[in-house]
Amino acid sequence: MNRSELENLLAEDESDRVELTISLTDTDKFSEAICSFANDMPNSGRPGYLFIGATPAGKASGAAITDELLQNLAAIRSDGNIQPLPVMNVEKWHLGEGEIAVVEVFPSDLPPVRYKGRTCIRVGPRRAHASPAEERILSERRVDRVRTWDARVGREAGLDDLALELFTLSYRQHAVAHEVVEENDRPLDLQLASLRFYDLKARHPTNAGVLLFGKDPAFFFADAYVQYVRYAGASQADDVIHEQRLVGDLFDILRDLRRLAREVAEERPLEHADLSESIVFDYPPRAMRELFMNAAIHRNYEDSTTPILINHYNDRIEIQNPGGLHGDLTSERFPDGTAYRNPILAEAAKVLRFVNRFGRGIQIAQTELQRNGSPPAAFDPRPNFFLATVRRRP
Numbered sequence: 376m377n378r379s380e381l382e383n384l385l386a387e388d389e390s391d392r393v394e395l396t397i398s399l400t401d402t403d404k405f406s407e408a409i410c411s412f413a414n415d416m417p418n419s420g421r422p423g424y425l426f427i428g429a430t431p432a433g434k435a436s437g438a439a440i441t442d443e444l445l446q447n448l449a450a451i452r453s454d455g456n457i458q459p460l461p462v463m464n465v466e467k468w469h470l471g472e473g474e475i476a477v478v479e480v481f482p483s484d485l486p487p488v489r490y491k492g493r494t495c496i497r498v499g500p501r502r503a504h505a506s507p508a509e510e511r512i513l514s515e516r517r518v519d520r521v522r523t524w525d526a527r528v529g530r531e532a533g534l535d536d537l538a539l540e541l542f543t544l545s546y547r548q549h550a551v552a553h554e555v556v557e558e559n560d561r562p563l564d565l566q567l568a569s570l571r572f573y574d575l576k577a578r579h580p581t582n583a584g585v586l587l588f589g590k591d592p593a594f595f596f597a598d599a600y601v602q603y604v605r606y607a608g609a610s611q612a613d614d615v616i617h618e619q620r621l622v623g624d625l626f627d628i629l630r631d632l633r634r635l636a637r638e639v640a641e642e643r644p645l646e647h648a649d650l651s652e653s654i655v656f657d658y659p660p661r662a663m664r665e666l667f668m669n670a671a672i673h674r675n676y677e678d679s680t681t682p683i684l685i686n687h688y689n690d691r692i693e694i695q696n697p698g699g700l701h702g703d704l705t706s707e708r709f710p711d712g713t714a715y716r717n718p719i720l721a722e723a724a725k726v727l728r729f730v731n732r733f734g735r736g737i738q739i740a741q742t743e744l745q746r747n748g749s750p751p752a753a754f755d756p757r758p759n760f761f762l763a764t765v766r767r768r769p
Contacts, residue, residue, distance in 0.1 A: 376466060376479055384424055385433045385471055389500040391417045395429040397436045399444055405478070406451055410495040411502050413461040414513055415482035423497065427476040435473025448478055453733040458550075458722045459485045459571075460715070460733055485526055485718060486513040487569050492552035494569065507561050514568040515575050524677040525583035525719040528574045532595055534564070537580055537588045541624070542567065546587070550726045571719045582676070583719040586625050593622060598682050598697070601628060601671070603635060605687040613688075620682075625720065628671055629729045636664035639687060645748075655747055657767045658692060662743035665736040666752065666763050668729055670696040672720050673761075694763040700756045 384393050394408045405425060412423025427448070428438045448465045451457065462481040467474060487494040487510050494505035494513070505513065517526065543563075547556060550570055555561075567573035572584030586592050592599055601621040607614040621631040641657040670683050675698025684695045698716060715721050724730045731739075741751050748768055755762040 376464065376468070376477060378468070378470075381424070381468060381470055381477060385426055385429065385475075387433075391497040391499055392419065392421060392423045393426070394424075394497075394502075395426045395431060395433065397428065397430060397438075399428060399438055399476075402447075402451065405448065406457055406490050407495045407502055409451060409461050409463060409478060409480050410457050410488050410490040411497040412480035413457070413463075413483040413488040414486050414494065414496050414505070416496040416498065416505075416509065416513070418516065420482060422479050422481045425478040425480070426470075427478065428473075429471060429475050434471040435475050437473055440467045440474040440476045444476060448476060453735070455725045455731070455733060457488060457490050458725065459483065459488060459718045460722075461488065484517070484522055485571055486517055489551075492550060493555060504555075507565060510561075510569045511565055511575065514565070517571070523716065523718055524675075525581065525586070525717040526571055527582055528577045528579045529582045529585045529595060530577065530579050532580050532585045532589070533578075534573075534580065536590055536595075537584060538590050538624070539563065539588070541588050541626070542572070545626075546570075546723070546726065549728075571722075581719070583717070583723070586676070586720070587723055589624055592624050596676060598680050599625075599628075599676060601632065601683040601685060603685040603687065607689065609688050609690050611686070625671065625723070626727065629668065629724060629727075632667040632671060633664055633729065635685070636660045636667055639663060639692065655768055656749075658765055659743045659747040659749065662740040662747070662749075662752070663692070663765065665730070665740040665743075666694055666765065668724060669736045670694050670761075670763070672724050672730075673716055674698050675716065690767050692765045692767075694765075696761050697759070699758045699761055 387393065389395060396404060398404060405427065408425045428436050428440055430436050445465050445467060452461055452463055461483065464479040466477055468477050487505060494510055496503055496505045496509060547566065564573055564575065567584060568575045571581060572588065573580050585595050586599060589595065603621065604618040605616045607616050621628050637660050639658050640660040640663065642654055643657070644652045645655045646652050674683055674696035679697035681697050686693045721733060725733065730736060744751055744765070750766040753764045
């Protein structure tokens with residue numbers, strides 16, 4: 376953020392790039408403003424700014440801008456209500472003769488962006504919900520910005536290759552506000568496009584659409600499955616006790632991984648010195664679920680010929696998925712930083728509640744392992760794959 380520009384924006388009236396608010400607690404208002412700036416309806420290509428603790432006259436309200444407030448504002452990015460995740464910065468500035476919290480929001484590469492299932496936009500100085508025509512404009516604009524594999528066009532697939540009832544009867548009701556679904560003037564292709572599952576210009580589904588709703592995703596992505604093997608000993612040289620391949624659309628695979636997390640948990644009683652008992656697990660189910668989900672969502676689907684491998688030994692479970700750390704997420708920043716290889720897939724997993732929040736899977740897994748008395752998970756990010764190892768609780 377540039378002080379001179381911030382001062383100029385604060386001194387001007389509200390616009391498509393500026394919103395001022397005295398409130399320090401209206402999370403809905405903050406979130407709608409962030410969503411609107413991320414959609415960049417005027418297509419300015421420039422960030423928008425939300426000034427919190429500012430009067431309509433562009434002066435500081437006199438409220439104290441605390442660290443807790445800044446943390447709460449930053450948490451809006453990953454609480455799952457704005458999808459896909461906005462790119463934003465939060466800072467405290469001395470502007471307008473006092474303290475003001477400033478949220479800088481960059482135009483999204485994957486519009487339209489929704490808050491609680493509604494597409495918010497900025498129309499001059501006011502916020503509004505996008506009409507079908509405005510959603511179409513945002514969806515078509517995405518073609519020029521798209522970077523991630525899951526948002527690219529699956530040119531070999533068509534609408535006939537999708538199980539559309541899976542979208543209309545299951546996914547849509549969780550992703551889109553009820554009153555928006557009830558509007559009859561939104562054709563199915565626009566509904567799919569507004570959620571980044573269809574490309575209106577190319578008239579083909581996106582890779583995410585095929586992987587999530589495809590009748591036969593394996594026809595297009597042969598390695599998009601999970602191979603689970605349980606060995607009798609501590610190496611692959613030992614006998615195989617059980618193996619299974621998890622296949623189907625991504626929702627089927629995520630459901631099977633959730634089931635597998637329960638199956639490998641192996642609950643058992645633990646006797647204490649006072650002769651009381653508590654229940655522990657060889658592998659706590661929630662920790663395993665988070666790690667399994669991470670592997671399926673963040674793996675490299677683009678140029679890999681291998682599936683996700685889950686090898687279950689008598690002393691550990693190893694989860695290996697194709698693709699190392701993505702983008703600017705380095706080994707030094709892991710696991711505190713976040714960079715999404717497949718943001719649409721991550722959004723879909725959040726919509727259907729396979730994950731609870733963005734960017735917290737590793738933290739949750741480590742916390743659950745600690746509660747269970749298990750050793751912490753170990754991670755080995757390599758250039759071409761990512762390995763997570765969970766040791767059996769003694």
